[in-house]
Amino acid sequence: MRILHTSDWHVGKVLKGQSRAADHIAAINALVEVAKAEQPDLVIVAGDLYDGATPTAESVKIVTRGLSALRKSAEVVVIGGNHDNGAALDALRPWADAAGITIRGAIGKPDDLMLAGTTKDGEQWRLAALPFVSQRYAVRAAEMFELSAAENAQSYPQHIGDLLSALTKGFGGDTVNLITAHLTVIGATMGGGEREAHTIMGYAVPASVFPSSAHYVALGHLHRAQSVNGPCPIRYSGSPLPIDFGEEENLSTAVVVDVTATTAAHAREVTLPVKTPLRTVRGTLEQLSTLDTGDAWLRVYVQEKPRAGLREEVQELLPKALEVRIDPKLLPDPRSAGGSEPARAGRSAGELFADYLSQRGHADDATVALFHRLHDEVVSQ
Structure with a gap:
């Protein structure tokens, strides 16, 4: 079977006040063209469709139209990421089901997260779909899975390992066994625009949480396309466009994977054009x-x-x-500045501001005069 793996669209991203809507439309259109050319059996979107939990109507329109266009070429499976509102994504499931698109926005019962299908050539596949799980939700997720080790004392990686272990029990010996998840794997490289609170601070998991029975693991969350060493093929697809200036050196990519139940996965990156x-x-x-x-x-x-x-x-x-x-x-390098910090007591706001500018190498009479004028307007009201 052939898989098209993408993630981290971040539709709705505003860069320094500038909408990226046109760039996102172009990026998703490029993905649709790849799907038309490659004719995959399955498209996996591994989380972070949106840049925030409350997407605008325009962002929802861009995403739903993009998913619908991809569905014309293949089955489509979508999971929620840390930027997405999982419950809001799941609210789209009636529409998605009617359109033949599978959405798993938030963690649910194991049976709801283990997906299965058959390609047009008769290849059977199973997909363990694990949306983003926050630290505070990890214990509740373990309880939902009815796992015995759901104690608060467990670490986040232990919880994720237990969830994946429970999900992948249904992997068969004669099926293509797939996992998609939205998380950080230790040893992977950040792309430059990720939300640090959800990539560090105990959120990173070892590659050993994935079983060797998996033919391919399609990850989202880190924006740089890369493979990760582990017991099975593990890859991040990368974002289809640079999210901010920290990612300008990243290639905009998707990944095409060919795999069967009896052969190893062969993955190749497809570079996508960037409109702006x-x-x-x-x-x-x-x-x-x-x-x-x-x-x-x-x-x-x-x-x-x-x-x-x-x-x-x-x-x-x-x-x-x-x-x-x-x-x-x-x-100026503040570490090389000699002497002690000037005293603040008894000094006016204007004097303190002028000192600050000098220390930062910004000494400018016009800026100081503007500060005085604004300060006087505020205190006189």
Whole structure:
């Protein structure tokens, strides 16, 4: 059978106030074209369809249309990620069931999370679908599975291991055995735009939680496409577009997997085009004025002394500059600053603000004058 593995769409993402809706539509359209060309038997979307728990109507429209388009080429299975509202995703199940799309937004009974099917060529497959499980929900999930070791004393990796062990008991010797989950595996590399609270702080699990009986593990959560060493083939598909500037070096990808019940999985990455790339540039105003940055959204490190109005000057030169910062190389290193911190007692807000600017390398009379004017307006009301 052939599988198309994707994850971490993050539809609804706003970058420095700029909507990425057009980029997401283009990315999902590219996935649909891959599905048309590759003709998979199964499409797995391994979580984080949305960037937040309360997606806008526009975001829901983009996602549901994208899933419907993918369904024209293959069966589609979707799980909830840490950015998704699992219950809200499950509320779409009546629509999804009618459309032939399988959604598992939140953890449920084991029977509801073990899926099965047969390809058009007669290959039988089973898929253990594990949506994102939070720390506080791990114990409740174990109780829902009626596991004996559901004590609070268990660690998060132990809970996940127990859940997967219970789910994969139904794997057969003559079926293609698959797992999809939304989590962090120890040893994998972050993509740069993930929510750290859900990738560290006890959320990482060892690859040993996956059984050797699995032919392929389709993961979501980390945005960089990569394989992970373990007892079976384990991969992150990567995000179909860079989520923020921390991911501008990542390739936008999906993964196509060929596997049978008796042969090892063969995975290959498919690079997806990005409608509006993200790019970081550096230079003086004069140097920036000569750059051809195309259609990219920009993060600019300007190599000028800080002053009032500098951001506006940069954005006049580069209208697609979403983030403008002073190049860190021009800022003083606070660790090398000699002497003690100036006393605060008895000093005015304006004096303290001027001292702060000097310490940060931002000394500018126009900025100080603007602060005084705003401060006077506030205190006089």
